[in-house]
């Protein structure tokens with residue numbers, strides 16, 4: 001897969017990613033599989049991973065300001 005930002009080659013990696021839900025709430029998903037660009041560091045998620053992220057974000061504790069989750073991906 002090629003980077004949509006610079007056209008560089010992307011490679012698979014795993015990393016922790018923060019997702020901001022709104023002004024005060026943030027969810028960190030640990031050890032998330034993603035594609036990262038060697039050239040500019042841009043990242044992308046595959047469709048199945050994106051679906052898991054969306055499902056995980058829906059299931060977080062609505063009152064928590066910071067939550068760390070791990071999804072099976």
Ligand SMILES: [Zn+2]
Nearest residue numbers: 003006037040
């Ligand atoms: Zn790039």
